[in-house]
Amino acid sequence: xxxxxxxxxxxxxxxxxxxxxxxxxxxxxxxxxxxxxxxxxxxxxxxxxxxxxxxxxxxxxxxxxxxxxxxxxxxxxxxxxxxxxxxxxxxxxxxxxxxxxxxxxxxxxxxxxxxxxxxxxxxxxxxxxxxxxxxxxx
Amino acid sequence: xxxxxxxxxxxxxxxxxxxxxxxxxxxxxxxxxxxxxxxxxxxxxxxxxxxxxxxxxxxxxxxxxxxxxxxxxxxxxxxxxxxxxxxxxxxxxxxxxxxxxxxxxxxxxxxxxxxxxxxxxxxxxxxxxxxxxxxxxxxxxxxxxxxxxxxxxxxxxxxxxxxxxxxxxxxxxxxxxxxxxxxxxxxxxxxxxxxxxxxxxxxx
Numbered sequence: 001x002x003x004x005x006x007x008x009x010x011x012x013x014x015x016x017x018x019x020x021x022x023x024x025x026x027x028x029x030x031x032x033x034x035x036x037x038x039x040x041x042x043x044x045x046x047x048x049x050x051x052x053x054x055x056x057x058x059x060x061x062x063x064x065x066x067x068x069x070x071x072x073x074x075x076x077x078x079x080x081x082x083x084x085x086x087x088x089x090x091x092x093x094x095x096x097x098x099x100x101x102x103x104x105x106x107x108x109x110x111x112x113x114x115x116x117x118x119x120x121x122x123x124x125x126x127x128x129x130x131x132x133x134x135x136x137x138x
Numbered sequence: 139x140x141x142x143x144x145x146x147x148x149x150x151x152x153x154x155x156x157x158x159x160x161x162x163x164x165x166x167x168x169x170x171x172x173x174x175x176x177x178x179x180x181x182x183x184x185x186x187x188x189x190x191x192x193x194x195x196x197x198x199x200x201x202x203x204x205x206x207x208x209x210x211x212x213x214x215x216x217x218x219x220x221x222x223x224x225x226x227x228x229x230x231x232x233x234x235x236x237x238x239x240x241x242x243x244x245x246x247x248x249x250x251x252x253x254x255x256x257x258x259x260x261x262x263x264x265x266x267x268x269x270x271x272x273x274x275x276x277x278x279x280x281x282x283x284x285x286x287x288x289x290x291x292x293x294x295x296x297x298x299x300x301x302x303x304x305x306x307x308x309x310x311x312x313x314x315x316x317x318x319x320x321x322x323x324x325x326x327x328x329x330x331x332x333x334x335x336x337x338x339x340x341x342x
Contacts, residue, residue: 010328010329010332012274013272013273013274013277013332014274014278014297014325014328014332015274015297016272016274016275017272017273017274017275017276017277017278017279017328018274018278018297018298020272020274020275020278021192021196021275021278021279021282021298022195023188023191023192023195024191024192024194024195024201024204024205025201026187026188026191026205026208027205030183030187030205030208030209031180031183031184031187033209034179034183034209034212034213034216035176035179035180035183037209037213038179038213038216038217039176
């Protein structure tokens with residue numbers, strides 16, 4: 001009987017104690033502040049992403065493909081571009097392309113032998129032992 | 139409708155009339171919220187604002203921090219509402235987010251240090267003058283101060299929010315057995331303090 005009363009009082013105080021705990025007073029505009037933050041996120045992330053996701057994905061994919069193609073082309077065209085660019089001569093100077101004046105002088109001049117054409121040859125072209133012109137690949 | 143006969147709507151949300159699923163009106167508001175309806179967000183805010191704030195306040199033991207935590211918890215919940223699959227009650231899911239937010243705040247030692255003095259003053263003020271309060275209230279306040287945050291949460295969820303053990307386990311992400319043992323510990327501690335207080339009163 002006494003034990004029961006003790007337990008009842010204990011339980012009553014326990015319940016009363018919990019029930020009397022205060023509930024914090026939230027400041028006015030709590031809902032508004034929450035909604036403002038949610039809206040900001042939706043404005044900048046949800047809506048544009050949802051609406052334009054396919055477009056953004058397509059754009060990014062095409063950009064990557066283009067970059068990859070440019071990289072591949074650069075790798076494959078590198079040797080050809082090098083071959084076509086002016087090669088340094090023995091003195092380390094880049095050989096100048098023949099000017100039209102030099103060509104005129106040659107045509108009007110007396111030296112019409114193949115050796116006289118030497119200044120007009122593309123860089124990298126050389127004569128072989130027999131005096132024939134030889135392309136760089138040969 | 140039984141839980142086993144629960145239905146899954148077009149958006150994948152489980153809806154039921156009882157058990158652990160959201161039911162009836164709330165399920166419809168949650169569905170609307172999932173599609174970004176602001177009226178639905180406001181409905182959920184009005185329904186759970188005070189409960190979330192109270193949980194946060196008792197875990198953090200500070201009213202100002204509790205409001206921050208409640209605000210952040212709601213923002214996170216609404217931003218991630220599409221992740222809510224409806225396999226537990228909405229408030230259980232919301233309480234879990236609140237609990238995590240409160241623990242994050244407690245872990246932030248820099249913030250805790252900066253607010254230490256403010257906390258002490260606010261705590262005393264918020265507890266509302268213990269001289270005037272009942273023995274039960276004083277003892278509960280003392281217990282809440284002593285208990286670890288997860289224990290506090292279990293006590294508040296069970297005794298103030300009326301959640302059952304399974305729901306508390308879901309909200310705190312712990313086994314049901316742990317919930318029972320935590321609540322037992324809290325009750326035993328209350329009994330010890332209560333007996334001490336009674337003896338002191340009798341001696342006086």
